[in-house]
Amino acid sequence: MDNIRFVLERMANSNLSEDDWQFFAAKLTKQSFNRKSTVLAAGQTESHLSFIEKGIVRFYLGDEEKQTTFGFAFENYFVSAYDSFLLQQPCNYYIETLSDTILWRLTHQDLAQIYEHTSIGNTIGRLASEDLFLKKSKRELSLLMDSPETRYLKLFTEQPHLLKQIPLKYIASYIGITPQALSRIRRRIC
Template sequence: MNEIRRFIENITPMNNSDWQFFSSKLQEVKLKKHSILLNFGEIENHLTFITKGIVRLYVPREEFDLTFGFLFENEFVTGYDSFLTQDPSEYQIETLTETILWKISREDLQEVYERTNSGNIIGRKMAENMFLIKSKRELSLLSKTAEERYLDLFSDRPKLLQQIPLKYIASYIGVTPQALSRIRKRIT
């Protein structure tokens, strides 16, 4: 739970009483590799902080999944569009490694926003950060080659990416596993 407090303190200071109230709403969850956090068609009702592990966001398909995001330690994960609209999710979220998470329900988060001084600031800054991540991803898909997207991904988190199967990385950068293999041969 200390990781969450440090993360939040980097966003905005949170006094001890606000922290006590917020942390009382958190629930620790330990999951095995390939555990589903959110199924396609489910409504997202939690915001989750990753303290250990790697999580993948993807659209399930019969032939091959379309991976569109990876999240790592000290990041929040949620089906944010479903969380906001309370509509069924159009994608899934799963763990790629053994994972430790801290979850807060939508209802409890709304109470944190209402009853704490820093809750709204934290919520706004997290939403802004999620927007920036999404925007960066979209611009990357529109303006960079698959090789550039691979190099960007690898330069951001080289050690963690060694734990992600290549088929997921290929899907994330928008190529087949065979094309990713050719890219990797060219750059090594």
């Protein structure tokens, strides 16, 4: 749990008081998932905001035959079907683990209590929401403005860990191309 505190303090650019940290930490529950486990299925309502202690998760649309990956989350990041979490309505996508994963989880109700009872909770919530928005906006603009090769090169430069830990079929889907097109791009630039 020390990593969670470190990330929260870094996000807020401020130290959490011991009282705030104890209140926050008391709300966390630990849950382990095996590789290729579904954390949340389409049609379910997200009831948790989770911190990844260990592992990788992906967000995708579709079914067994055709899947479109639209996001990844890694160790020391928060993960949630955030739209479903905020609205408390069913989501239309899946969250799946790509490796053995350990999550520290807060319920929707517990997060509301943290916002209400801690001095830094609202600040952290706002900053986390802003970070999610900026990442989503950057990805959308890249899909609209950049060529597939440019998207791959940006991904390779900005997040090299993706290429080492995630199957290429998911990376191809994430940048909006087929695995075959990704193979051609990789051959061209190597």
